[in-house]
Amino acid sequence: MDRPRIVLGVGGGIAAYKACELLRRLTESGHEVRVVPTAAALHFVGEATWSALSGAPAATEVWERVHEVPHVRLGQEADLVVVAPTTADLLAKAATGLADDLLTNTLLTARCPVVLAPAMHTEMWEHPATQQNVATLRGRGVLVVEPAVGRLTGVDTGKGRLPEPEELALLCRRVLARGTAALDADLAGRHVVVSAGGTREPLDPVRYLGNRSSGKQGYALARTAVARGARVTLVSANVSLPEPAGARVVEVGTAEELREAMVKASAEADAVVMAAAVADFRPAARASQKIKKRDGVAPEPVALVRNPDVLAELAAGRPAGQVVVGFAAETENVLAGGRAKLASKGCDLLVVNQVGERRTFGSEENEAVILDADGGEEAVPHGPKEALADRVWDAVLRRLPPRDAG
Numbered sequence: 001m002d003r004p005r006i007v008l009g010v011g012g013g014i015a016a017y018k019a020c021e022l023l024r025r026l027t028e029s030g031h032e033v034r035v036v037p038t039a040a041a042l043h044f045v046g047e048a049t050w051s052a053l054s055g056a057p058a059a060t061e062v063w064e065r066v067h068e069v070p071h072v073r074l075g076q077e078a079d080l081v082v083v084a085p086t087t088a089d090l091l092a093k094a095a096t097g098l099a100d101d102l103l104t105n106t107l108l109t110a111r112c113p114v115v116l117a118p119a120m121h122t123e124m125w126e127h128p129a130t131q132q133n134v135a136t137l138r139g140r141g142v143l144v145v146e147p148a149v150g151r152l153t154g155v156d157t158g159k160g161r162l163p164e165p166e167e168l169a170l171l172c173r174r175v176l177a178r179g180t181a182a183l184d185a186d187l188a189g190r191h192v193v194v195s196a197g198g199t200r201e202p203l204d205p206v207r208y209l210g211n212r213s214s215g216k217q218g219y220a221l222a223r224t225a226v227a228r229g230a231r232v233t234l235v236s237a238n239v240s241l242p243e244p245a246g247a248r249v250v251e252v253g254t255a256e257e258l259r260e261a262m263v264k265a266s267a268e269a270d271a272v273v274m275a276a277a278v279a280d281f282r283p284a285a286r287a288s289q290k291i292k293k294r295d296g297v298a299p300e301p302v303a304l305v306r307n308p309d310v311l312a313e314l315a316a317g318r319p320a321g322q323v324v325v326g327f328a329a330e331t332e333n334v335l336a337g338g339r340a341k342l343a344s345k346g347c348d349l350l351v352v353n354q355v356g357e358r359r360t361f362g363s364e365e366n367e368a369v370i371l372d373a374d375g376g377e378e379a380v381p382h383g384p385k386e387a388l389a390d391r392v393w394d395a396v397l398r399r400l401p402p403r404d405a406g
């Protein structure tokens with residue numbers, strides 16, 4: 001039997017179908033995954049699907065292959081156990097230590113990080129019994145993901161959805177990279193505000209001036225801050241990525257809208273990170289009707305006016321103790337340019353990266369230097385955007401005043 005690295009437990013809920021996509025993402029990124037569906041999960045997605053997607057038989061029974069002692073080995077040998085979806089029943093069993101099937105046995109024998117992604121109806125999630133089980137599990141160091149808000153089975157909507165598989169896969173990757181440090185809630189009790197994406201400045205009802213920011217770095221910052229226990233407001237400009245579970249998302253379009261949302265959200269925040277690409281200019285006029293071409297007539301030039309510098313404004317008006325972080329993409333003189341920008345914007349930290357062809361925009365990876373206002377400089381090697389996000393939060397934490405000192 002190959003040594004499993006990730007155990008994917010699947011509970012009996014309709015969201016089991018999303019676990020197929022999570023499994024595909026985990027195996028495609030090179031992880032070895034053993035799937036452990038509960039008997040109820042097999043009513044939703046059958047054994048053949050799990051085996052085909054994982055390339056190994058799904059482990060379902062304590063009484064199968066008894067000589068391999070699967071109820072002990074699977075948990076002992078895993079580097080990560082993730083259960084998606086986790087039903088209310090599974091949360092209760094995990095919290096009380098019940099072990100009446102292979103998955104619950106695996107949870108008891110696992111000594112690696114455990115991630116539980118609950119999915120259930122809002123009433124079940126909000127029930128004091130469930131909430132108490134979640135608190136118990138979190139108190140023991142289990143990472144219980146906040147369910148997403150949205151459409152549930154049937155016509156209901158509310159909190160209780162399984163976060164998107166892409167989100168869960170990224171979370172698993174982060175936990176594997178950081179080990180149990182990924183479970184530290186060192187931002188607990190903190191409110192952080194992150195901007196992400198790129199603003200669009202309308203020319204007319206159908207056209208805009210925009211940029212190529214994908215929002216991935218800002219979303220990685222939001223996701224990691226949630227995982228570290230922070231209350232997160234994500235001001236998102238034109239991003240087509242799944243919402244990071246547990247963050248409050250405020251959608252904006254233009255630089256003006258972004259400014260308004262950021263000023264409002266950051267008034268009482270502990271840290272503000274401007275990862276969005278904000279357009280420095282906007283068309284001086286927005287045509288109320290679509291601009292038409294006319295044969296033989298030269299197009300009108302587009303007159304531009306300056307947009308507010310949101311980062312500089314936030315830095316200038318920040319309350320005592322708030323840490324303000326900017327991002328800068330430079331094509332040349334990266335460090336000198338970054339230092340000058342840090343000073344002119346007046347922020348505490350500036351994350352500088354070099355952009356150019358095929359670098360940074362839209363990619364999953366990033367490489368940067370974190371400059372601080374006291375002259376410090378920390379190079380973050382090429383790696384996943386979550387890894388850079390974690391280093392940014394580490395740097396923010398070093399500058400935050402201790403909680404009690406306000």
Ligand code: CTP
Pocket residue numbers: 255274275276277278279280307308309310311312325326327328329
């Ligand atoms: N930024 C902002 N408001 C703007 C422009 C930029 O808040 N109108 C923020 C970005 O979110 C980023 C930082 O400022 O955190 C640096 O952005 P960058 O575009 O590199 O800086 P600019 O001041 O626009 O400098 P440049 O002349 O190099 O474009």
